[in-house]
Amino acid sequence: DYLVIDSPPGTGDEPLSVAQLIPDAWGLIVTTPQELAMADVRKSINFCRRIGMRLLGVVENMSGLVCPHCGEKIDVFGRGGAEDMAERMQVRLLASLPLDKDFAAWADRGGAKKGHYRDLPNVSEALDEMVEEVVELTSLGEMPAKAEESGGSGEDLTARAEAPEKEREEEMEIDAIPTENGLLCAHFGHCEKFTLVDAGNGGEPAIREVCDAPPHEPGLLPRWLAEKGVKKVIAGGMGARAQQIFAESGVEVICGAPPLEPLQVVRQYLEGTLELGENACDH
Template sequence: MATSCPSHTCGTDAEAAKREEAAEELRLKEQLRRIQHKLLVMSGKGGVGKSSVATYMAFGLSQKGYRVGLMDADLHGPSIPKMLGITGMFQVDDQKHLVPVQVNENLQVVSIQCLLEDPDSAVIWRGPIKHGVIRQFVSEVQWGNLDYLIIDCPPGTGDEPLSVAQIIPDVHAVIVTTPQEVALSDVRKSINFCRKAHLPILGLVENMSGLVCPHCGKSVPLFGTEGGRKTAERMNIPFLGSLPFEPRVVEAGDAGMPLEVGSDASGPFLESLNGLLSEVIDKCSPPLPEEKTEAMTSDVTKEVPRMEKDNFKVAIPLANGMLCNHFGHCERFAILTVQNGRIESREERTPPPHEPGVLPRWIAEQGVNLVIAGGMGQRAISLFQERGVQVLTGAPALDPETLVNSYLQGNLVTGANVCDH
């Protein structure tokens, strides 16, 4: 005869589950706070060398002195361990957190392959399980303080890139293509996916742009020419650079020994890669390695002006419950009321359709005195100032209460205005 469990037991289990969920959310936010730049490397189709680009971006940045994490989110076809010569399984620390594989002094790697006893095992998972694994790869891994987290996703616009966009609100996309039209057609879908998912695009990389003849030095356009640059111009996104087809890269990947990247790197591929890395560094604008301190919270910070009164309202643009970097295209606004220097209430409101000048007027009509945002155009900032609304930009992608409490305590860390228009 079946019996039901006592109600007090069910209540205890539910409370324990809520506490664990809250603790996991806190771990995730704390981990993201310690990672300065998050880059999602994606492509519209397979075979464009996306994983090679992700590997060389991470490896190259680490050799330039930046602290880098490389997360292999291609759960069904992980290839990064092979390209970096990684074998064996992960270690686990005393708190049962995964310890990333240390490739060199500045580069750490996490891949599903390092959780499999047999590297040839097939991973057969549906979307919810993949979402949970990607979340754990961020929150349950001891990444430490990073300048860059490079995330390699499988081709297409399916579960993995969507999960990354939801889990890491301030991630930026690096889209990889080859010059031929069949690849460019798919990459345009990736660009539109990013726009619909409110995922900012750092830029487009054209891979396998040509084979440089080792004898005469001329470039042979194996897959066409200039397709990536023209697509970037037509779709109004930054073009980060072209990488030529290089047989040595193929050989190095098979051997698990990537080509050394440095200021004196020679050869068409490495010279082009250095140019690509310079573009990435410039667009992310992190501090120079020699200027960095041990605490990430001191990086690219700026003085945060304080309100002159203890009673005011704060508006924060939201996406998936966290601060949204795209101020003008957010889903909702959280409006928090501060009384006597403490948060008294919170409400969420849906903004009117985005048109120039509409949001500053609408937010001012809600009685808001302060806006905390990731990025905002200078015109919008001026319109807010005209209405007596103070604006803070460069805030991290955290929940509204954490942002406002940090502001009230005088320890809100802000960086550069991330608006790209």
């Protein structure tokens, strides 16, 4: 028998409590194809590794929409993101499950209590493969060390989960990209959102947070971003006064960037291939 504990997204108190109360538990990470979701998944994978929880792998949910008329799969949220992420993080991709109306209706009716999932042709094969691999891994695989064996009380596990994260936060560079309609916005002070990207540490850039821009007030944006730990701003244009305030806060400013997706901007900057033009703001 298997006990499945469905925790909320992220690395909050719930998964930590599971690790403390069930020290031989395994982790199974569920994601969706969007980059923003996978940024949280990377943190969850690192969290499991820090506290010594063995990872079964990753399941990609909502991996495309199966058309009820023709049976064709439409990649609504993109394709291949979870597979690439799993390869980079060195974990198994156990299954990719599509958006399927019959699967959703089956779950709403009570799941296995109202019929076997093998009656669902679009998902049954992927679920069978996932279940077989989970059973094999948990039956034959080496179980993670219990908390006591590694000197791990509940407080120790909490410290192990939190301390490395703080160290990583201190080392990680956070870049801010002014964003509008998903692309870098040419006018720093008038963008609708800011996309914060974890960069550096030799790893793949990942979206950390997408936040609404605060009200436009003189000098507010530079201080607000500095308080969020931003080390670099890559923008299309920025006024001289804002650049001066950033400099006083120790934040580097890069102007003249083209209107690309935030992750593309940061990747190209790190690779040295970002083509910069003139500062789009002349005041």
